[in-house]
Amino acid sequence: MNNIMNFRYGFTQADQMEADRYIKQERIQEKLIPARITQVHRERYQIASEHGESGAKLKGSVFYNDEGVVTYPAVGDFVLIRYNPQGDSIIYTVLPRKSYFSRLDPATRQTEQIVATNFDYVFIMVSLNHNFSTGRIERYVTAAWQSGATPVIVLTKADLVDDAWKYIGQACLVAPGVDVVAISTLKEEGLEDLNRYVTNGKTIVFLGSSGIGKSTLVNALAGKEIMNTNGIREEDSKGYHTTTHRQMIELDNGALIIDTPGMRELGLWDVSEGLKESFGDVEELVEQCRFNNCTHGNEPGCAIREAIENGTLPDHRYKSYVKLQRESKMREQKEALKQSRLDRSRRK
Numbered sequence: 001m002n003n004i005m006n007f008r009y010g011f012t013q014a015d016q017m018e019a020d021r022y023i024k025q026e027r028i029q030e031k032l033i034p035a036r037i038t039q040v041h042r043e044r045y046q047i048a049s050e051h052g053e054s055g056a057k058l059k060g061s062v063f064y065n066d067e068g069v070v071t072y073p074a075v076g077d078f079v080l081i082r083y084n085p086q087g088d089s090i091i092y093t094v095l096p097r098k099s100y101f102s103r104l105d106p107a108t109r110q111t112e113q114i115v116a117t118n119f120d121y122v123f124i125m126v127s128l129n130h131n132f133s134t135g136r137i138e139r140y141v142t143a144a145w146q147s148g149a150t151p152v153i154v155l156t157k158a159d160l161v162d163d164a165w166k167y168i169g170q171a172c173l174v175a176p177g178v179d180v181v182a183i184s185t186l187k188e189e190g191l192e193d194l195n196r197y198v199t200n201g202k203t204i205v206f207l208g209s210s211g212i213g214k215s216t217l218v219n220a221l222a223g224k225e226i227m228n229t230n231g232i233r234e235e236d237s238k239g240y241h242t243t244t245h246r247q248m249i250e251l252d253n254g255a256l257i258i259d260t261p262g263m264r265e266l267g268l269w270d271v272s273e274g275l276k277e278s279f280g281d282v283e284e285l286v287e288q289c290r291f292n293n294c295t296h297g298n299e300p301g302c303a304i305r306e307a308i309e310n311g312t313l314p315d316h317r318y319k320s321y322v323k324l325q326r327e328s329k330m331r332e333q334k335e336a337l338k339q340s341r342l343d344r345s346r347r348k
C-alpha cells in the first residue's frame with residue numbers, strides 16, 4: 001500500500017506495520033486502506049482517509065459475531081476500510097491504540113466506554129481564577145499518564161492574575177517532569193509556547209472543566225471560529241447551523257484536536273470541585289461561618305446570612321449554589337452506588 005503518502009491525520013509508520021500485519025494474518029484479499037475515525041454515531045462513523053471525509057459502517061461478519069471480544073471504533077481510532085466511493089465504506093478492523101481515555105458507559109453502567117484514542121498530548125487546562133487547584137492538577141496528570149499520552153499543563157486566563165509565575169511554580173511542584181505553560185488567549189500571550197505540541201500529525205485532547213477557555217483556545221489555534229464559546233458547536237462550512245458535534249478537528253498545520261462529549265464529562269469527574277470553581281466566593285463565606293456545620297439558618301455568626309443581608313452576596317447566587325450542591329451530592333451518591341454494583345458484578 002503506497003497510498004499512505006496521501007493520508008496523514010497522524011497515521012505513522014508503526015500504524016502501517018500493524019495494518020500490514022493484520023492484512024497478512026487475516027489473509028485479506030480486498031484492497032484495504034487506513035482511515036481515522038473522526039465521529040462516532042450510533043451505527044455509523046465519520047472517517048477521514050486519503051479520499052477525504054466520508055461515512056463508514058462496520059463489517060458485520062467481523063463485528064457482529066459471538067467469537068471473542070472485538071474492539072469497536074472510537075473517535076481517534078485508526079481503522080482499515082474498504083473504500084466505497086458511492087456510500088459508506090466498510091470498517092474491517094481497529095488498529096492497536098497508542099493511548100485512550102475511557103469512562104463507565106452511561107448506558108450499560110457495566111462496560112468501559114472509550115471516549116478518545118491515539119492522542120499524543122493531553123492539555124490539562126486549569127484557569128487562573130477560582131479553578132486553580134493543585135489537587136485537580138494532580139488528578140488530571142495521573143489520568144493523563146494512565147492514558148498513555150504525555151500531559152502538558154496549560155494554565156489559562158493568565159491575564160486575570162499578576163503573578164502567573166507563582167501558579168506555574170505550584171503546578172511544577174505537584175507535577176514534576178510535566179511541562180507547564182501559562183497562556184492568555186484574550187491577550188494573545190503564551191500561545192507560541194504551545195506550538196511545540198500543536199504540530200503536524202500530533203493529536204491533542206483537552207481535559208478541564210467547563211468555562212476554562214477550551215473553545216476560545218481552539219479557535220485561536222485554528223485562526224477561525226470553529227467552536228462557539230458557549231459549548232455549542234456549529235457546522236458553518238455548509239452554510240447552515242446544526243447541533244452535530246465536531247469531534248475531531250484538523251488544523252491547517254496538520255495538528256488534530258479531539259473534543260468529544262465524553263471528554264467533557266471526564267472534566268466533570270467530581271462536581272464538588274466544579275462547585276468550588278464557580279462558587280469560590282460562596283465557599284469562602286461558608287468557611288467564615290462561626291460553626292463548621294453551619295446550615296446558614298439561624299446560627300449566630302453566619303457569614304452567608306450576613307452577606308445576603310448586607311447585599312454583598314445576591315440571594316439568587318446563594319440559591320443556585322445550594323441547588324448545585326444538592327445535585328452534586330446526589331450525583332456522588334449515584335456514582336457510589338454504580339461503583340458498588342460494578343464491584344459486586346466483577347467479584348461474581
Ligand SMILES: Nc1nc2c(ncn2[C@@H]2O[C@H](COP(=O)(O)OP(=O)(O)OP(=O)(O)O)[C@@H](O)[C@H]2O)c(=O)[nH]1
Binds near residue numbers: 160183184231
Ligand atoms: N480573561 C480571560 N477570559 C478568557 C480567556 N479565554 C477565554 N476566556 C473567557 O472564558 C469564558 C469561557 O470560555 P470558553 O472558551 O467558552 O470555555 P470552554 O472551556 O470552552 O467552556 P465550555 O464550552 O463550557 O466547555 C468566555 O467568556 C471567554 O471569553 C482568557 O485568556 N482570559
Ligand SMILES: [Zn+2]
Binds near residue numbers: 290297301
Ligand atoms: Zn452560615
